Amino acid sequence: MTVANVPPSPSGVALGRNVDTVVGVVDTLTTSPVCALLVAANALMRGALASPWMGAYVALFAARAGSAWLQRRRLAARGPVDWAKQVILVTGGSHGIGLSLVQKLAKTGARVAVVSLAPMPEPAPSSVTQYLCDLADAQALEDVVDSVERELGPVTMLVNNAGTVCPLLVSEQSAADVERVARVNFVAPMLLTRRVLPAMLRPECARAHIVFVASVLAYIGVPQLATYTASKAGVALFQESLSLELRHRLDVGGRVRSTAVFPSKVASGMFGGLDLPQWLSPELEPELVADAIFCALRDGTDGEICLPVFAMVAPLYMCLPRAGRRLVHWLGNSLDSMRSFRGHDKPEVFQPLSK
Incomplete structure (x- = not known):
């Protein structure tokens, strides 16, 4: 990195030498402490330690390290998860993120209930029970939870993963199109949460957890995805309100956790053909997202999971x-990205009823 011919800052340290410490500040907030330490070492060798940037970097690193230490202490006090006592309900577990997560959970000894419209690939693990259900049907959801509780026991962990998309302009969608996307993506997670939460609030349920798979598009509008983005925004706000209720109104002492997941495009086939630059929306493998969800369930961490890390700026x-938002769309070519959409033939990916 060239630092010559750069005017000195008021502190007497060349601004060029502080580029590494600026990166260090960002790195501390977004990646791992190991990477942050490497950046700090680089800044030390470049003589940037005397700058205000380095002071800010050290302060941020210390705050992050302290927060991580406190969280580890809290989690250690809870002890490891007794998976044999867990009944985990996963929606949309027949492919993509859901299937990868179910395969991980099946190895723990937990009892896993998969609720989806499509059957799982054969052979299904012996600890997994599948319930075929249309998530847009409110009565069917009530019935399927009754079946899970009767056959496996009260649900202790819920992963609201299923989603669908109607890739049409709003003017081209039917009322049934709009209603189905809203029911599958937004209403179903709320109904399932309402249904299983009372059992989770009981004192004997010590490691309850509810996960909501949202999307970075919960914050960004895209043509032909109006109903999808609106439903994911609703999921994000529902999770936030639920988390505040658990922490400040129900006083469950951390026994019930809530996590929202905000991935970019996932290589599950749902957005097959979506034309977005890799630098803006890198395609994630379903296993990566599933692993992050599994770690949250295992460790009892709540809050938000943003994948990739820069998704936290969404x-x-x-x-x-408005001009800035238009510039973002122009740089990312997102205004025309859905023109090449082809999706896939999985039942969870909604085929518009108006076509």
Whole structure:
């Protein structure tokens, strides 16, 4: 990195030498402490330690390390998960993220209930029970939870993963199109949460957890995805409100956790043909997202999971003025990205009723 011919800053340290420490600040907030330490070492060798940037970097690193230490202490006090006592309900577990997660959970000894419209690939693990159900049907959801509780026991962990998309302009969608996307993506997670939460609040349920798979598109509008983005935004706000209820109104002492997951495009086939640059929306493998969810269930961590890490800046999109948002779409070619959409033939990926 060239640092010559750069005017000195008021502190007497060349601004060029502080580039590494700026990266260090960002790195501390977004990646691992190991990478952050490497950046710090690089800054030390470049003589940037005397700068205000380095002071900010050290402070941020210390705050992050302290927060991580406190979280580890809290998690250690809870002890490891007794998977044999867990009944985990996963929606949309027949392919993609859901299938990868179910395969991981099946190895723990937990009792896993998969609720989906399509059957799982054969052979299904012996600890997994599948319930075929249309998630858009409210009565069917009530019935399927009754069956799970009767056959496996009260649900202790819920993963709201199933989703669908109607890839049409709003003017081309039928009322049934709009209603189905809203029911599968937004209403079903709320109904399932309402149904299983009372059992989770009982004192004997010590490691309850509810996960909501949202999307970075919960914060960013895209043509031909109006109903999808709106439903995911609803999921994000529902999870946030639920988390506040658990923490401040129900006073469950951390026994019930809630996590929202915000991935970018996932290589599950749902958005097959979507034309977005890799630098803006890198395609994630379903196993990567499933592993992050599994770790949250195992460790009892709540809050938000953003994948990739830069997805955490997605909420800033709505803070931009209209001109700034238009610039973002122009740089990412997102205004025309859905023109090449082809999806796949999985039943969870909704085929528009109006066509």
